Amino acid sequence: MIRTALTEHAIDAAALLAEVTSDATGATTLFLGTVRDVNEGRAVTGIEYSAYTAMAAEELQRIAEEASVRFEGVRIVVEHRIGTLGLREISVAIAVAHARRAPALDTSRFIIEALKQRVPIWKRERYVDGDLQWVDPTAQHVSTAAP
């Protein structure tokens, strides 16, 4: 069982859990990505998520299908939010259920890591001073923190 989706609406994590579990599952994991208040030392007030919607939906589905081949028997529901999100709002939810805990935990990790590498979604952070900036995980950051 696999369902993946991009959504412009608030993600209901409890609904995902209810959807992914079954009488045969004994282990369920829920990964939530949420908007946090600081990134790279700058105070963040919100994030605008945008996507190449058609491809993002297909790539997300491909990742879930790869996971279901790699971890046989997993049940997977993934939703990724698009639009403007405030602090603490859920940007991504990955619910996985299996008879046993190891495949459920491993699948959750596999999906979030692949999603971050491959799904064409972008985020633009909004800072306290009103500035907006695209987040580039591949950029080289000069650390100002003490080693």
Place this chain on the structure above:
Amino acid sequence: MNQLQVLLFASYADAFGTSLVTVAVPEPATVADVVGALRQLPGGEVLPEAPLVAVDRRYTRGPVAVHAGQEIALIPPVAGG
């Protein structure tokens, strides 16, 4: 020459000032030809050495041929999650 349309997103759309650009490339053309043509346009200087390109909603690798009618998209560094 052949006219191809390319989808742009996020920081690339900002740099080019549009989310859809038309480029003239030789026939037959490869993904590298498309990227080369984009570099010549205002905003093209933001492109990295080897930007990610998707054709028909799948990432390409290597010297892939492209032609009119395909969905060609330039993909900035992704940041989902």
